[in-house]
């Protein structure tokens with residue numbers, strides 16, 4: 001049976017990101033002995049015509065389409081990718097008789113709505129490695145399931161027989177244009193942040209890969225010339241013992257790499273970050289969200305204003321670049337809390353700040369019950385605290401106008417992709433925001 005896996009994502013901001021979900025699925029297909037090809041919509045300027053040509057010659061039995069992003073989260077200029085996904089589905093229907101199966105994080109957030117809009121033959125919600133293969137076998141045996149929307153069980157053991165080969169994907173493209181490739185160490189998130197989809201997508205319980213097999217993957221890619229990595233885990237530094245075991249294994253193998261990842265601002269002392277530095281840590285992306293006690297409470301965060309200050313101080317002491325990821329206008333936000341956040345962020349002298357305006361509402365997140373009125377759909381709906389809804393955009397515009405290291409996609413601030421591309425063309429690696437301190441005015 002011939003299977004084609006399509007990575008549908010074309011978003012290139014803040015960087016093109018290697019389609020890791022699609023690669024996991026393609027690898028599972030490869031391992032199960034089916035004939036697999038891949039098509040990545042991000043690396044070509046003419047995806048539809050190229051896809052049509054491939055479908056014309058490929059004679060595929062099944063097409064798996066990976067949907068990563070629902071939308072770009074950039075209120076008030078948010079765009080969803082549904083029209084684009086529809087084009088891909090149309091191209092597949094028009095040029096092939098294959099059974100179409102879809103999945104991915106975007107799909108798993110809105111399974112019913114995407115089933116309705118895109119009309120695949122099957123949709124798989126959740127982790128697709130085993131469920132997709134089960135479906136392929138059923139199709140091959142002539143016993144396809146009658147239900148169209150399938151729910152994958154949580155995969156308890158993430159130590160698959162081998163790490164994703166990424167065969168057929170253009171890893172060098174992502175290393176050159178995106179400055180790194182991505183690695184997943186674990187799945188799951190123990191926290192309950194009000195807005196967040198991660199627990200809904202990955203569950204609350206951690207499932208970890210063993211450090212040695214994980215670092216085998218990094219070592220393999222390092223031998224292929226990849227020097228920079230991003231750990232895609234929801235929070236790299238929790239649980240901290242597991243994070244230690246990874247950095248220790250990288251140090252033990254003496255790999256010459258640089259890496260970054262999402263950190264919660266809960267650093268207690270310098271020790272952990274020093275171990276990270278020894279293993280090649282280049283920067284820390286802090287999931288700060290807000291920097292005032294009331295708004296942190298509103299987001300249901302698990303740390304305090306003091307924790308954030310302490311974490312930033314540790315980064316400064318050790319010379320580690322850090323970004324604050326923020327969400328402005330969340331629950332409990334007032335003019336006073338907003339100003340407090342802005343001023344506190346400045347006090348910490350970050351390398352950069354990436355701020356989203358308003359809370360994008362998704363089903364399955366804790367905030368939904370408190371604030372959602374009516375249906376929350378693929379077309380982005382954002383919550384903005386009433387106390388700042390009239391003034392938020394102006395306040396942010398005015399406060400950040402002379403701050404060149406602040407990126408606010410909703411204000412199209414710091415999002416000039418031509419400029420970012422020029423930086424990459426100079427060969428800059430790692431996270432693009434690591435270079436934004438060069439622009440700091442203060």
Ligand code: B12
Pocket residue numbers: 009011012013014015016017018020021022024025064065066067068069070071072073101102103104105106108109124126127128129132178180181182184197198201202230231232233234
């Ligand atoms: C790491 C990450 C980033 C990093 C990526 C760094 C890098 N170099 O990779 C950064 C910070 C750059 C980033 C940016 C963005 N991200 Co992001 N990101 C993530 C995160 C935490 C992990 C993604 C990942 O790699 N997962 C690991 C892979 C293996 O999992 P997976 O893709 O889900 O695949 C599994 C299943 O979905 C399924 N599956 C996947 N494909 C298919 C196909 C078939 C046929 C089947 C059956 C199953 C299947 O099986 C796979 C294996 O189990 C997720 C949240 C999350 N926990 O998922 C958000 C997430 C993917 N991002 C999201 C968004 C919106 C974005 C941005 C648009 C804006 C933003 N808010 O940051 C940009 C877009 C960037 C781009 N160019 O596309 C959303 C997407 C959904 C949505 N809400 O729209 C998520 C889910 C978070 C959220 N807010 O809900 N992101």
